[in-house]
Amino acid sequence: xxxxxxxxxxxxxxxxxxxxxxxxxxxxQANLSTSVDTLKYDTVFTLVGSVTQSFKIFxxxxxxxxxxxxxxxxxxxxxxxxxxxxTAATEVDNIEMNANDSIYVFVQVNVNxxxxxxxxxxxxxxxxxYNGNQKFVQLQAYGQNAIFLNSVKLTGNxxxxxxxxxxxxxxxxxxxxxxxxxxxxxxxxxxxxxxxLVDGTLIVNGTKQDSVVFNGDRMDSDYxxxxxxxxxxxxxxxxxxxxxKHAVIKNAYQGIIAQGLSVNANPxxxxxxxxxxxxxxxxxxxxxxxxxxxNCLISNCGSNILLQLGGDYRFVHCTVVSYNNxxxxxxxxxLQASNAAKQNGATFTRxxxxxxxxxIFWGDNGNVDNEIILDKExxxxxxxxxxxxxxxxxxxxxxxxxxxxxxxxxxxxxxxxDVSHNYYDFHLKDYSPAINAGTSTSFPxxxxxxxxxxxxxxxxxxx
Numbered sequence: 403x404x405x406x407x408x409x410x411x412x413x414x415x416x417x418x419x420x421x422x423x424x425x426x427x428x429x430x431q432a433n434l435s436t437s438v439d440t441l442k443y444d445t446v447f448t449l450v451g452s453v454t455q456s457f458k459i460f461x462x463x464x465x466x467x468x469x470x471x472x473x474x475x476x477x478x479x480x481x482x483x484x485x486x487x488x489t490a491a492t493e494v495d496n497i498e499m500n501a502n503d504s505i506y507v508f509v510q511v512n513v514n515x516x517x518x519x520x521x522x523x524x525x526x527x528x529x530x531x532y533n534g535n536q537k538f539v540q541l542q543a544y545g546q547n548a549i550f551l552n553s554v555k556l557t558g559n560x561x562x563x564x565x566x567x568x569x570x571x572x573x574x575x576x577x578x579x580x581x582x583x584x585x586x587x588x589x590x591x592x593x594x595x596x597x598x599l600v601d602g603t604l605i606v607n608g609t610k611q612d613s614v615v616f617n618g619d620r621m622d623s624d625y626x627x628x629x630x631x632x633x634x635x636x637x638x639x640x641x642x643x644x645x646x647k648h649a650v651i652k653n654a655y656q657g658i659i660a661q662g663l664s665v666n667a668n669p670x671x672x673x674x675x676x677x678x679x680x681x682x683x684x685x686x687x688x689x690x691x692x693x694x695x696x697n698c699l700i701s702n703c704g705s706n707i708l709l710q711l712g713g714d715y716r717f718v719h720c721t722v723v724s725y726n727n728x729x730x731x732x733x734x735x736x737l738q739a740s741n742a743a744k745q746n747g748a749t750f751t752r753x754x755x756x757x758x759x760x761x762i763f764w765g766d767n768g769n770v771d772n773e774i775i776l777d778k779e780x781x782x783x784x785x786x787x788x789x790x791x792x793x794x795x796x797x798x799x800x801x802x803x804x805x806x807x808x809x810x811x812x813x814x815x816x817x818x819x820d821v822s823h824n825y826y827d828f829h830l831k832d833y834s835p836a837i838n839a840g841t842s843t844s845f846p847x848x849x850x851x852x853x854x855x856x857x858x859x860x861x862x863x864x865x
Contacts, residue, residue: 426466430534433462443511443543445521445621447569449550452511453622457539459507459530461499469497471531472507482526482541483510513545519565521546556582564588569619570596578602578640587612591619592632600641608648610851616651627824629729630655630682637661637671644671657681657703660691663713669694675849682730684708688715690752695720696845699828699862702727706736711743712752712782717761718843721828721861724765727821732768740777741784751780760840762814762861763793767821771796790841792860809835814861829863836860
């Protein structure tokens with residue numbers, strides 16, 4: 403009997419302990435916390451849902467906790483939608499949380515169109531009720547009306563302005579003998595599968611204060627600086643008289659691609675005072691074409707400038723630079739030019755005429771020793787002229803003509819390079835060797851519209 407009593411005692415004790423562990427804390431002093439106080443979204447276009455964000459609710463107690471309610475304050479009419487621990491509803495009741503455990507709450511935004519041209523603020527909150535207490539997590543997003551275009555062909559003469567941004571879903575084509583003129587301040591956002599194709603003419607009339615922006619359509623914090631977010635701008639063989647001024651082209655797979663020589667006496671493409679940044683592959687890719695560029699910043703690309711199968715090129719007062727970072731690996735020279743291209747095992751050559759004046763060719767933190775590579779094949783004419791440039795090269799650059807005023811392997815001393823925070827300012831410091839080291843040109847203003855003096859600085863910025 404004594405043995406049975408002991409067994410009964412231990413079983414009873416275990417049951418009591420088990421019941422105690424399974425009991426719910428009911429005190430108003432129960433410790434509950436959330437991973438955020440406010441869930442913020444960047445710009446969300448109308449008709450296009452945001453990415454899903456989330457936060458966690460923590461039960462910081464040694465007992466189970468029952469949430470009497472997790473509720474979206476705005477209810478069914480809210481632009482926000484929630485999913486609480488796997489249940490999609492505006493209100494979820496009687497949620498049991500284990501001791502020292504947590505649950506996820508997922509939140510998405512869907513914005514309906516309205517009459518606003520400017521971004522508008524959207525607010526709501528999530529109410530968490532437990533043991534007579536209430537805790538709020540605030541929700542905040544900016545909605546933006548837009549003009550949505552899905553797989554369209556533009557014909558005739560078309561003008562876009564900055565009244566509303568343009569969101570391109572399935573790609574866009576400017577038809578041959580047609581012209582799209584983009585006025586200052588216009589914002590153009592392109593989906594991951596939406597190339598910008600030009601068979602006709604593209605004219606961009608941006609200003610320093612009101613640049614024209616080409617970017618991906620994902621504005622969420624995890625995506626807004628992601629390279630290869632959209633395909634890029636492609637100028638075909640039939641395209642002509644393209645002119646881009648104060649355009650910002652960023653986060654594309656390839657920034658600008660131009661193919662084929664000009665069909666008239668003008669360059670196929672003129673790029674003036676433009677920024678091409680954070681491009682996964684080539685920032686500027688020319689294939690036997692004509693590109694004239696002045697006062698441009700071509701920065702942090704997989705291959706900043708890539709010229710193939712010859713062509714005619716002028717780059718004046720351009721800063722061409724890449725730093726190895728967590729988004730793009732700097733593994734290719736910032737300038738590669740060739741008079742050849744290979745196809746199906748055969749090599750084709752065309753004449754190359756490329757002039758680079760008052761330009762910086764620099765890179766760091768990567769695996770590149772020579773930032774300029776010139777590849778000459780066959781007997782066709784090959785001219786690559788460098789006049790008052792600053793460049794990085796461990797070896798002598800073959801096939802290039804450099805004047806005596808060019809500066810080799812001297813750090814240009816950019817204003818600020820912070821790779822860990824992905825912040826780059828390519829203006830020049832006061833002691834930069836590029837200051838007053840250029841030669842006079844026909845381009846009086848730098849990328850910032852600053853007037854250049856009689857001794858201009860090398861690169862796109864005048865100190």
